[in-house]
Amino acid sequence: MRVPLIAGNWKMHKTVRETLNYIRRFRELVSEVTDREIMIAPPFTALYPAGRELAGTNIKLGAQNAHWAEKGAFTGEISPLMLKECGVEYVILGHSERRHLFGETDEMIRKRLSGVISAGLKPVLCVGETLTERESGKTFEVLERQVREALSGFSAEELKALVIAYEPVWAIGTGRTATPEQAQEAHRYVRGLLAELFGKDFAETTRILYGGSVKPENIAELMAQSEVDGALVGGASLDPETFVRIVKYGG
Ligand code: PEP
Numbered sequence: 001m002r003v004p005l006i007a008g009n010w011k012m013h014k015t016v017r018e019t020l021n022y023i024r025r026f027r028e029l030v031s032e033v034t035d036r037e038i039m040i041a042p043p044f045t046a047l048y049p050a051g052r053e054l055a056g057t058n059i060k061l062g063a064q065n066a067h068w069a070e071k072g073a074f075t076g077e078i079s080p081l082m083l084k085e086c087g088v089e090y091v092i093l094g095h096s097e098r099r100h101l102f103g104e105t106d107e108m109i110r111k112r113l114s115g116v117i118s119a120g121l122k123p124v125l126c127v128g129e130t131l132t133e134r135e136s137g138k139t140f141e142v143l144e145r146q147v148r149e150a151l152s153g154f155s156a157e158e159l160k161a162l163v164i165a166y167e168p169v170w171a172i173g174t175g176r177t178a179t180p181e182q183a184q185e186a187h188r189y190v191r192g193l194l195a196e197l198f199g200k201d202f203a204e205t206t207r208i209l210y211g212g213s214v215k216p217e218n219i220a221e222l223m224a225q226s227e228v229d230g231a232l233v234g235g236a237s238l239d240p241e242t243f244v245r246i247v248k249y250g251g
Contacts, residue, residue, distance in 0.1 A: 002207050004223065005163060005230035006247045007039040007062060007124065008237025009092055009211075019046035023053045026240035030247055033058060036230070038247055039090050040237065044078055051087025062090035062124070065098060068115030080119030091116045092232070094150060095126045096169045106149035113150055122161040124232065125150055126211070127190070131170035139168075140189050147193050156198040164190055164208045165232040171212025173234060180221045180228075183210045187227035216245035223249050 014022065019042045030038055041062035042050050051061050063086075067077035083091060093116065094109040109125070116123045127146040129139045143166075151159065166186050171178050178186070187208045195203035210222050211232030222228050237243045 002205065002229045004036040005039060005207055005209060006036060006249075007041065007090070007092075007165075007209065007230065007232045008243055009041050009062075009064060009095070009232055009234050010043060010238060011064070011097070011234060012043055013238055014042055014046060016046045016049050019050050020053055022240055023050060023059070026244065027054070027057045027059060029240055029244040030058065033247060036247070041090070041092055047083065047086040047088060054087065060089045061087050062092060063088045064092050064095065066091045066093070066112055066116050066119075066121070068111040070115075070119075080115045080121055084119050084121060088121060090122045090124050090163070092124045092126060092165075094146070096128055096167060096172055100130075100169065106146060109146075109150045110152060113154070117154070117158050117161075122163065124163045124165055124209070126165045126167050126232070128167040128169050128172075128212070134168065134170065139186065143186065143190055144193060147190060148197070151197060156202045159198065159202070159206075162206055163230075164194075164206065165211045166190060166208060167211035167232060173213070175213050177213040177215075177218050177222075178210065180225050183222055184225040184227050187225070191227060214246060216242060216249075219246045219249040 039060040039062045041064050054061055063083045066080045067074055070079050070081050093112050098104040113123050127143055129142040133142050168178050190208055191203045194206055207229035209230040209232045210228050214231045214233045215236050
């Protein structure tokens with residue numbers, strides 16, 4: 001049984017003050033939710049106060065990236081241990097904005113994943129094809145490369161907390177959502193790949209989230225797909241009144 005995970009990726013939005021105002025409202029709105037996991041990933045600067053404000057609630061704290069080393073001469077980077085101290089539980093890795101705007105490679109993402117796992121944090125590995133790749137029939141090829149390369153060298157035991165987010169790049173921030181059938185097809189492909197790499201049990205227990213213009217209006221039909229185990233939500237997670245409608249899909 002895979003417990004659904006509804007996660008909000010705030011990207012570069014919200015100051016500390018705005019984060020705290022959001023959390024004080026949102027934690028009331030979702031306080032009764034017990035049958036699914038909820039996570040928010042504010043910017044790095046807000047993580048420590050957010051962690052304190054979320055203590056004792058049913059909302060998990062996520063970060064939007066992490067370096068692989070514990071410390072060192074890596075100007076501008078944040079280590080997994082630093083995140084852990086803030087109360088972070090999940091770390092988003094390989095988001096398409098990191099890949100396409102900041103040049104992160106599959107190899108860098110694999111190293112980041114290794115740092116996150118060593119620190120005992122839970123990775124949310126983002127994968128997804130661009131529009132050109134989809135239109136030229138390369139979707140599965142791209143997903144296979146991203147999954148294989150990011151997960152190479154790890155054991156199923158090391159990856160037991162892994163979450164994968166299928167985020168077609170053409171659907172991120174564009175208002176254009178994958179159809180439930182497109183999501184189901186891509187998730188099924190990724191789950192098949194996980195079975196090949198780490199065994200059937202591993203594949204059956206690993207959650208695969210969908211991300212890309214998820215809204216209160218389309219979450220239920222996406223979650224109705226047997227292979228969709230949750231959502232990674234960008235824009236629509238920035239307003240607590242909107243995000244709660246996504247969290248409470250089907251209710
Ligand atoms: C994201 O940033 O992971 C995302 C899916 O964004 P949006 O929901 O805004 O498309």
